Amino acid sequence: MNKQPNESRRSFLKNSTALAALTLAPSAIIKAAENDDKIASLFEKLPLQMEINGVPYKLTVEPRVTLLDLLREQLGLTGTKKGCDHGQCGACTVHIDGKRINSCLSLAVMNNGKKITTIEGLANGDNLHPMQEAFIKHDGFQCGYCTPGQIMSAVACIKEGHANSKEEIREFMSGNICRCGAYPNIVDAITEVKKGGQSL
């Protein structure tokens, strides 16, 4: 481990609001933290509770960790994809309290107490969600990489009431890029689910 005096950590700790809650003198903590990653991580991480796909999670995360990287790198929920990391492609779409969002631009710590649904939480056990069924039926994908984002977005698109025509679906699905070009098939899948009128 790194035993060098740590400039960035020092400046971080000096500013840390976590210090306010401690009885130790700040300088002693800084010194201890410089030499011990475990102590340091106490300051670098924040507690976070949320429910993901119905499962409660109690975590500690660095504030800079995005919801996307938390899901993929720490929780093993790799169904949510990283396609750009800048909110420009929609591959990372998940639902937060039922609303579709780009998880790459959402800091994990800002979701304390929230309910997250990812692609892994859409099916009911072995029974696929109607949108998943429709994507298979209409071949709404090729490589499959944008697919979880497309499906999460598609479910929300109907729930929001923005799937009343193909034109409207196309507009309100435009935040999900598919480089394989499965767009017409995706629109067909959404149209069918919308017509089917199942509860989503």
Added chain:
Amino acid sequence: MINFDYIKAVSAKAAIETRAKNPASQFIAGGTNMVDLMKKGVTAPELLIDITALPLRQITANANGISIGALALNSDVAEDQSVKTKFPLLAQALNAGASAQLRNMATVGGNIMQRTRCTYFYDTEMPCNKRAAGTGCGALEGYNRMHAIFGASNTCIAVHPSDMCVVLAALDATINIIGSKAERKIAFADFHRLPGDAPGLDNNLQPGELIESITIPNNNFNQSHYLKIRDRASFAFALISVAVALEVKDNIIKSARLAMGGVAHKPWRLTTTENFLTGKSISEKLFADAAVLSLQDAKTYQHNSFKIKLGKAAIIEALTIATK
């Protein structure tokens, strides 16, 4: 990203105080612009003050107009019944911006505060006076196809990227601001700045101030349209956008509001054109003349000279659609 510190503000007062005490801090709400800028290294706050718990989400219509909390989501505003019925132009502009996902995250305050999409601003290796004062403007003699044709200076030719703001400028909205000392109001058109010699400043919000809400006065506009022209059919920033709101009676324009996006460092209100249109009867010629008038002071650069022609076309088309 540096592992910044993070706190969730429990009151506007606490948020403002914390911000004032920490020069290296920033507010964060939807995060769609802030997190992106932090990932690119354009900004590197050491402390983020999460303001999403503040009670600034309400959308309230009253006899005078509508008040929209700074933390109201772009999507919630676009879907709000009174917005849809009384200010359809606003709903249209909101839905023309970004994607459904981003609109579910981004707040009204954040939309107003969003920074330019100029490629030279976004790349920390490039010269940019807005990001790093004194480094020069990469766009001035660079790839400036997306850049300003109005109100630019030799230090910066970036444009403001918002669609919503174009409409708020047109509809004479007011921004209500809270600060550590006092509350104040700024007319929307006066909020954003032209670059001048200080392109680092996007707007006139002072450090430690927070947007609380915007208010839009009721109006008599019975015909309106927001036209956005971009490089693909959706999910792209405007090459040119035009917001048109007209009060028309018996084919006569009683009053008019016009603003353009994608043309300046701020939403570009076309007051001269508004005055020109007022009292005149609708005709193709009138719209064509209005278009010429609107673009007469434009100054273009190597790659954006098309914006004059396209701007005129967009004004004609927006007026035509609005009055159809």
Added chain:
Amino acid sequence: MEKDFFTESYFVDDRVDGADKVTGKATYSAEHKLDNMAYAVFVCSTIAKGSIENMIVSKAKNAPGVLDIIYYLNCPDVPGYNPYAKDPNKKGYEWRGLKVFADNLVYSNGQPIAMVIAETLEKATYAASLVKATYKEEKFDADFEKLKHDESKLKRMNEYKRGDADVYKTADIFVEGEYTLPYETHNPMEMHATIAVWDGDDKLTVYDKTQGPKSTQGALAANFNLDQKNVRVITEYVGGAFGAALRSWPNVPAACIAAKKLKRPVKLVLTREQMFTMVGYRPYAWQKIGIGATKDGKLTGITHHAVSNTSKYEDFGEGIVNASQFMYTCPNVNTSYKLLPLDVNTPTWMRGPGPATGCIALESALDELSYKLNIDPIELRLINHTDINPVNKLPWSSKFLKECYQLGKEKIGWQNRPMVPGSLKEDGMLVGYGMGVGVFGAGRGQASVKGILKDDGTLLLQSAVSDMGPGTSTAMVKIGAELMGISQNKVDFELGDSDLPPGPTQGGSGSTSAVGAAITAVCDAIKNNLKELTIAHAPAFKDIKVEGIEYENGELFIKENKSQKIHFVDLLKQADKPLIEIIKDSGRATAEASKYAMNSFSAHFIKLHVNPVTGVIKIKHIVSTADAGKIIAYNPARSQMVGGAVGGVGMALTEETLIDPRYGRYINANFADYHVPVHADIPEIDVLFADKPDLIINPMGSKGIGEIAIIGVAPAIINAVYNATGKRITELPITPDKLI
């Protein structure tokens, strides 16, 4: 094989990997979780050309969680970087492309120059932002437009002449034009990613995004001087590639270098920006074409010149002018092709490489000619249609392009096309129709497949190919099921692992032909084996010869006495043989094949609207038709055509990678500024196949689809825009500013 392939369930073929893809279970390269894995992040150059003077790493080294920073000064020796290390007189294996961290030289802006390895992605990313380099800068070339005619910089690649040169200029009627296609970036949704794991110093496992597990295995084995069997490349799912993963980019050796140095698994995933700066792209191309014809529309001369860019450290060229040599009957054709090396990263094959660019000029020029001749553009193509390839004088093994014209013409409503540009309006919008033709090579590559038929009634097929999205697994399962006469859910196809029998790199529209042919050979051998087993183990068959036994729907029976039959499951049980395992390869095409020219063909039809005031284009309908031989799996095949059409819309209307020539630096290396078409850009797309088997190419009769799906789409759009507006746009993409 005489019978037509696939008589039943032709239109029902859900993807075999569909459930995995819609539930998030499909695991892509970056998603394999390994114990003790560290994260690597690249630091990239900020100049276009020169050398690094100092690498300033002290701040980054001290950042929390940092394990190592690797760059040219401390990069361990890589055998493939020193091809003369073993024998100064004999060149050994040399890593192809940029030798990342080999020295302090900078060849392009955005080139990887260092790599930070840390405990987490966030820590590595932050520390990478702290690494800075100082450079000795050199003058560089990054302005294609400025240098495209500078003979001192150009490299001659090839020239072709049939008859006389430049005959078009003396023709009754001729057209002449220059066309520009900017850089285009593949941008598959999945970024390139590599996880490398060493077992000691001589065994390497790599999870990598690649279109060729075997080619990556070979390259890594040679590069690190390892026994090929000690290198394993796994690429279970590939999130699109379109050519971008036909070869290994710096992330592959870099991850291996880091994992070896740190003695722990290392994951390296490129950022979207790095997908532009260190993965290839479709080269920038300038073309000049001239076509002349007699008054009745017979072509008399075609001249086609092209220049495309490459990097200064590698030559990459493609067949841009080739289609102009053979697509149409024409006595006089001359073409030339040159490369312009620039101080940028190396381009590579991108969907439809060569003709996707070349057909823009050829098909646009033909369209322009049709107006001058006052002949319908389809009619003009029919007049000049040829069934014999004019370059090698061989007849095509199959060519159903005329059928494609007919199918497309009817579906798009070609009769509504105005003969006079700009003369038709619909809902206030100018209406335009256009068409364009695509062509790409077809054939049969090499592939090996292992087939395992089990006594539980299942067939397992294995080959070390990858499936980047076209539905290779689905097609192969369908072929196996059809040949063995068993249901598709009893057949499994395993791929994406270099330990499997060698398969081809997925590219050039060749997977189905090669792997399918090998499956045919495997199934034939299995059936033969079953027949021999029947004779040995089924009493009723004991006096029958192999030729006297037939196999159908899983059952073996005596030709002469069909009541005597046994299912292979019972047979295997009776023979106490739990499985039959056979490896076969695709074999060469028949000797017959050398007597033919082989290609896939497509014809694309567009109907669009142009706003007469703003110039904004709205595509209303696309009809893509193809002669791709026999269609094996209809759904995935149709989807490939749809996807190609979407890619063509991108080429024509939205896509352009930009480099600021002052810095040689990409300025739109992201999805907000590089415009891939979105849902709202894409209308209904109809796909129609000629669907005629070409049994000379392979036993299934299939040709390829992936490339012809995009080739010809962009010119069809250009032609439709002309039909709507009378404006012929020759510099792509056709953004709104170009029509105003």
